[in-house]
Amino acid sequence: MKFIKLTALLMLAFNAQAQLLEPGTLNSTGGNYVFRGAPTIPNFSLVWSVGESTLIETFSVNGGMYLLTQGVLQPFVPLDLQTVPIQGWNKEEVKYYPNPVSTQLQFDLFSNDTGRVVLRILDLLGNTHGVREFEYKTLPVNQKIDFSKYASGPYYLMLSLYSKGQLKKHSVFKILKLR
Template sequence: MKFKKSLKLILMALGCCISFGLAAQQRTSSAVNAGGGSFRNDNYQVDWSIGELARIDTRISDNKVLLVTQGLLQPDFWGQLVMVSDPGFAPGEVKILPNPVRSLLQVQFSLRQIGRIRCILYSAKGERVFQSQFQYYGYGYTQTINMTKLATGGYFLYVELEPVEGSVVRKGSFKIIKID
C-alpha cells in the first residue's frame, strides 16, 4: 500500500513537471534544470526533472578523466543496462573495465555456467564494430577489445551465454563510453 502511494505521488509530480516544462518551453527558447529526483526499487527506476536545457553539450576535463554531459537525464550512468527481457547476468558475473575507456576494454567473465559466449560491440548508430565467440568453461575469462581506433562516443556491448546444459540463453547489454 505504501509503495502504491509513493508511486502515485511520483507520477503526479512527474505530470506536474511535464506540464511546467511544456509551459516554460512555449515562453522561452531554453530552460535550466531547476530540480528533479529519482525513485528506484527492485523492478523500476523513475527519473524526473523540472525544465531541461534546449541544447545538449558534452565537456571533457583537461586531463580527460571527467566526462560531463548537460541537457539530459543520466540515470545510473555507469551501471549495467539490460535491454533484453530474457534472463540476464547477476551483478559481478560480467565486469567491464575501464569504463570510460581510452584504448583496451577488458570484459571479465566470472560465471559458473559452462557454454558458448558471444560478444558483439555496436556503435551508437547500430553498426557492428567488434564480434567474438569462445567456449567458456566456468572458471573465469577476460576478453580484451581494442578500442584505440574507434571514435569517441557511446557504444553498446551485447553479451550472450548459450549454456551447454539447459536451454535458457542468458543475455545482457552494457553501455560503454569511449574517450580520447
C-alpha cells in the first residue's frame, strides 16, 4: 500500500513540473504572409527565411528551459497567424431540396450579408463537378441545379461568401443523388 501511495505522489510531482516547449528558429531575416482566401484561392500562410544555415545545431540554456535550433525552419503559430473563425450559414439562410435528389435540386439563399457567392458541387474525392458564382445583394436567390448527369451517390454543396476579397461565410452541405 505504501508503494502505491509513493508511486502516485511521484507521478503527481513529475506532472506538476511538466512544461510545453514550442520549437522556433532565429534567422538573419525573413517574414510571414497570411492570405485569408478569395473565390478561387483558399486560405494559406507562408513563412520564409534568409540566411538560414545548412548546419543543424541545437543549443540549450538554463537547464533545457530554452532551446535554440539553427538551420531549419521550425513550425509555430504566433497569435497574428492564427486563423480567424469563419461564420457558417444558418438554416434560415440556405434551403436546398429535395434531398435525396434524382434530377433537379432547388437551391434558395436568403441572407442579410452581401458579397460574391461561390457555389461548388463536389464528390467524395473532392473533385469539382460544377461551380456557380454570383453577386449577392440580400435579395432572395432561387436556382436549380441539374443533378441528372451525375452518378448516384453522395455529393457536397460547398457555399462560400466573400466580402471585400475576404472569406466571410462558408459551409458544406451533404446531398444524396439517387437514380
